[in-house]
Amino acid sequence: MVRIAQLTDLHLSVADRGRVFGSDVWGNLERVLAHVQTLGVDRLVLTGDIANSGGRSVYERLRPLLSPFGDRMLLLPGNHDRRAALRAVFPSRWPATANRLGFEAELGGCTLLGLDSVHEGRTRGELGQDQLHWLAGRLAATTRPVVLFLHHPPVRVRCWFVDRDLLRDRDQLAALLRPRPPLAIFTGHVHQAHELEFAGAPVFTTPAVAYQYGLHSWVPLPKSLRPALRILELDGGLVRSEVVRL
Ligand SMILES: [Fe+2]
Numbered sequence: 001m002v003r004i005a006q007l008t009d010l011h012l013s014v015a016d017r018g019r020v021f022g023s024d025v026w027g028n029l030e031r032v033l034a035h036v037q038t039l040g041v042d043r044l045v046l047t048g049d050i051a052n053s054g055g056r057s058v059y060e061r062l063r064p065l066l067s068p069f070g071d072r073m074l075l076l077p078g079n080h081d082r083r084a085a086l087r088a089v090f091p092s093r094w095p096a097t098a099n100r101l102g103f104e105a106e107l108g109g110c111t112l113l114g115l116d117s118v119h120e121g122r123t124r125g126e127l128g129q130d131q132l133h134w135l136a137g138r139l140a141a142t143t144r145p146v147v148l149f150l151h152h153p154p155v156r157v158r159c160w161f162v163d164r165d166l167l168r169d170r171d172q173l174a175a176l177l178r179p180r181p182p183l184a185i186f187t188g189h190v191h192q193a194h195e196l197e198f199a200g201a202p203v204f205t206t207p208a209v210a211y212q213y214g215l216h217s218w219v220p221l222p223k224s225l226r227p228a229l230r231i232l233e234l235d236g237g238l239v240r241s242e243v244v245r246l
């Protein structure tokens, strides 16, 4: 059995004394990382909105906090991140020429694939033709079960102010996945926990480290400032996961 911690939507900021919507986002992160270290994990996966406004100084302040995880860490950007700054501070994560900041890893008998769903300058998600082509190749190359990570959910969660950011090229993604659906798809962005379905695969949205929106809320303001994360366990071709709220 291998264990993965998924952290999403950290919204880290060096402005306003490190508070976003009143949430102590650095304090939340430190609580979550302390919890992860007591559990012991094989991988730490960050699924975007790492910074609240994409500044390099935020990633530089974050880097030493993640150093205990070393090569066990996998990162993806979200719509609040800026690829150039993220890559500059974590240069060993991606080739200098990569347009998209995704990942591929083998773990627990599974292939983990991370997709970069950022349409830079926009809030909505988009994978783009080049990345869809890359994904098709990776899916064809592995016989192992696939676990997919990306920032934007490919399905609606019935909350208007996040559903408007839905992954734009989700139909093309569905066409790639449907012949052999992934074991599971894990996303962020919505700051809510949902269990849904897409292209024959279960989709789990993970609540944020920074702050949470209410389920099906009409108001884009936090309902809770408590940090959360998701713990995944891969075991013999099966995946289990649970949300932990601290
Ligand atoms: Fe977010």
Ligand SMILES: [Fe+2]
Binding pocket: 049, 078, 079, 080, 151, 188, 189, 190
């Ligand atoms: Fe987001």
